[in-house]
């Protein structure tokens with residue numbers, strides 16, 4: 250998903266692209282949940298908005314039950330919109346202050362004409378009850394509710410059409426910590442009860458830990474690491490994931506008095522208009538080498554359910570000295586073309602996980 254950058258003046262020519270989301274690839278299982286985590290501005294909301302087709306993606310495909318949502322016509326898209334809903338990041342700005350809660354929750358029902366008019370109120374009250382709000386409050390306005398309650402209204406709106414997929418864009422980050430857990434528990438209950446698949450967006454790894462059995466970590470428009478919970482929390486191989494993890498408070502350690510070393514990332518996130526060459530993380534990466542500026546690391550599957558995009562994947566403190574990807578890319582250790590090498594054609598990044606993967610010890614693709 251690129252956004253055009255235009256010059257100022259009368260003729261606003263396109264002068265570049267904001268590469269907000271650039272070639273991410275993930276699979277959301279039916280009724281399952283995947284977490285999408287990364288710093289502010291890395292493209293999480295843009296990814297969510299493209300997947301729910303609030304944006305028309307500039308390239309790529311969004312496969313849903315055998316159809317490609319990215320390219321189908323608006324007429325074909327309309328019924329599918331019911332199936333893929335979004336909960337928005339900010340419960341304060343995502344609800345129209347001039348509409349009553351009843352009319353906000355009823356809007357999708359009206360637009361898609363799914364319940365007869367005389368039953369709309371009953372359905373709205375059911376939905377309010379499902380999300381833990383008083384069904385009699387349907388004629389109140391959003392400003393009469395707290396942040397947590399407003400987010401529940403947004404959740405009721407997303408549930409109205411009984412979707413199969415919900416993209417929850419930082420549904421709790423605007424809420425007090427004490428309220429966060431309640432809303433997460435509510436989402437978890439709803440997911441189980443209605444068998445909804447969730448793409449759960451968050452900016453830190455602590456929030457998605459209990460909700461998502463699978464987590465993707467994004468940096469500057471790309472997925473840098475994706476894997477099951479255990480691979481990400483206990484066996485992260487990307488320096489960025491390791492830095493994010495070091496920022497997650499560890500209750501056990503706090504009790505025993507130990508302190509986990511915090512990895513401080515220096516410098517700002519670069520602009521997505523002119524991202525660094527090669528690996529986009531290299532300007533802040535503590536272990537970057539020459540090859541990192543020359544070649545983008547492929548997102549390699551390194552375990553049964555674990556993929557990482559780094560030339561030097563390894564546990565914290567155990568990153569290899571020589572790039573593991575050089576042979577695959579057909580380059581030498583500095584990233585210069587190696588005439589004797591044969592680049593691998595197995596680098597095409599597919600969503601989900603394959604049966605074979607890159608063996609970190611053997612430095613070659615094959616079943617580990």
Ligand SMILES: Nc1ncnc2c1ncn2[C@@H]1O[C@H](COP(=O)(O)OP(=O)(O)OP(=O)(O)O)[C@@H](O)[C@H]1O
Nearest residue numbers: 252267269288289290291292293294295296452521
């Ligand atoms: N409609 C738009 N037009 C132009 N640029 C946009 C648009 N939406 C997002 N961007 C840019 O795309 C990049 C990614 O933004 P996005 O909102 O997806 O980040 P995010 O990861 O959701 O951040 P946050 O955690 O702050 O919500 C940013 O550089 C942003 O400025």
Ligand code: SF4
Nearest residue numbers: 528531534541559560
């Ligand atoms: S590819 Fe290089 S710059 Fe990128 S994360 Fe790995 S070591 Fe760091």
Ligand SMILES: [Mg+2]
Nearest residue numbers: 293294295338
């Ligand atoms: Mg966002």
